[in-house]
Amino acid sequence: MTAAESPLASTLGILPRTSEETVLRLLLELGMRVVGAEEASLLVHEPRENALVFVMTIGRHESEQVLRGQKVPLGRGVTGLAAVTGEVQIGAPTYKDLDYAERVNEKGEPEAVIAAPMLKGDELIGVITAVSFDRAKRFGQKDGEVMMCCAMIAAVVVEQHQRLKAYENASPIPSGSPQSRNESDATDLEIVSTVSALMRCPSAKRRQVAALLSAVQAIIRDA
């Protein structure tokens, strides 16, 4: 898949076949295997559309082709509920009445679902899901905890990727971006961005820059 075709690249800036993409894929694989699911997906939050978009699916090959790029409105279904509540949600079929004989599920829907939100503080980054199409399968509390751990790690991967990109690009932090929410973080990023830019200066001037920075460091140390 090229970068242009990859929804992960267009939403989170994570290119195909990079270490970040590999880690995310491994997290989905790990979660899927541990909880005994048949398929796992990563959806990213698109604030402008108030929806989640499928960017990665593993498990059944045909699902990735079908799901990639599809949107789930926030609040809809188990996945949308996990997104708005910020909590792991575990879904099971709905039955018409008390004898739990006749199901209400639409055909083709999974029999059991876990959806775990990826959060940075209170900010929603996305949701990871694990599903089973086995009629007898039910996910339990421990399964939900496993997927929540995977979601938390995935959120850290995304956040660290975004920070690294900001440093590498020496770019000013856009207002409202995740990095600028915390004032202390923003100051740190500004310092690192400046240093990163200084390191790109012409080699002739580097010795002078290094001497200047050493003098600044001495002043701070002695203050």
Next chain:
Amino acid sequence: MHSVRKTHRAALISTLQQELERLSASELQVVSVCVVDSGIDASHPALAGRVSEAYAIHREGGEAKVVPVDVAANNDAFGHGTAVASIICDLAPNARIIDVRLLDERNRSDLTAMKKALQFVLEKKTRLVNLSLAAPHQMHDPLVRFCERAYYQDQIVVAAKRNLPIPDAGYPAVLSSCIGVDTQAFASRFAFKFRKRDSIEFVAMGEDIRAAQSGGGYTTKVGTSFATPVITGMCALLLGVYDDLESFEVKTILKALSLECR
């Protein structure tokens, strides 16, 4: 001698649990339960005639107000409270629910609204209070005050442990003046465990437990939110027979009825 004692204890517990099941089917005194949650779909057949009053906590400017709402309508913001209430009612036919909608469609509330809800619950003086929610540490002081006051006016507060105990197991479940509930699978919904010297003392059936779905139908639920009403239901059964039991007596009886203490 030890194994003989264990055998006798197991037989006694089995008898007592059968007694709980029998109680569930017999005539009991009505016990009121405040369910502070996302609201309840009282129009659901499983809850017909079981919700006696319904309220919502509304924010207006910087203040919170308790507003009565239509008790016959679907007041559930996202399906949580309906499931919780149905589990209580299923276990304890004598339970009558007072619906207090605190949580919005995002399962969120704030400090001001929560304080108002707790104040209202104390004013209602229901014997039982079900809190299938875990508040953050910032709510520690108001929740300690609430649980202490509830205890001294004979209100039993049953609260859920946070599903993933990060950064903590959740308030008020960790408080000793409250009955904190964790979850695991059991063969019977009348089975539960007591954990000695643990901040969350009780473990009840919260895996694949049957519950009503807001808007109609039935499903199964997983989580501490749905184990908590199981214990609330047990308390309602006990109070339905012995309405003058004090809070610590109910906790002691629950401990005695539990499958194991460790």
